[in-house]
Every structure is written in structure tokens, then in C-alpha cells.
Amino acid sequence: MTTVTAKQLKEASAEVLSRVQYGHERVAVTRHGKEVAAVVSIEDARLLDRLEDVLDVHDALAAIEEAERDGTVSLGELRKKLGR
Structure with a gap:
């Protein structure tokens, strides 16, 4: 699973969504070094x-x-x- 920070997600949300939608990736989102959420396909x-x-x-x-x-x-x- 790919990992991005909350700040990276904010700055590159379209790219992350494309990776999830078209690249079938799951992306973990971290805040202060801890995984707090995930972006996954529908x-x-x-x-x-x-x-x-x-x-x-x-x-x-x-x-x-x-x-x-x-x-x-x-x-x-x-x-x-x-x-x-």
C-alpha cells in the first residue's frame, strides 16, 4: 500500500485519486507519522x-x-x- 501524508494528499488529491481509480492502488494517509485513513476504490x-x-x-x-x-x-x- 502506498503511503502519503495528509499534506501531500491535499496538494496532489487528483493524482492520488487517479492512482486509486485507474491504478487500483490503495493509499494510506498519515498525520504526524501515524496512519489515520485510507483512500480506496469504490x-x-x-x-x-x-x-x-x-x-x-x-x-x-x-x-x-x-x-x-x-x-x-x-x-x-x-x-x-x-x-x-
């Missing part, structure tokens, strides 16, 4: 969104399995346990 961003959706479904299914296995607690019971 395809990569959409892929990341889909991946997050898949992980959310996986987590939800795991929670359902846990509830079926271990049981659930009503809101009233939870309030009693928490003293509210």
Missing part, C-alpha cells in the same frame, strides 16, 4: 461494506444459537437483577 469500499454485513449476520446467528442454548431473561427479570 469497489473496495463496497466490498468492505458487504463483508461487514456478512460478519453482522454471523454474529446475529451466534447470538440466536446462544439464546436457544442458554435461554433468555425477560426485561422485568433483568431490571430486578440490576436493582432498577
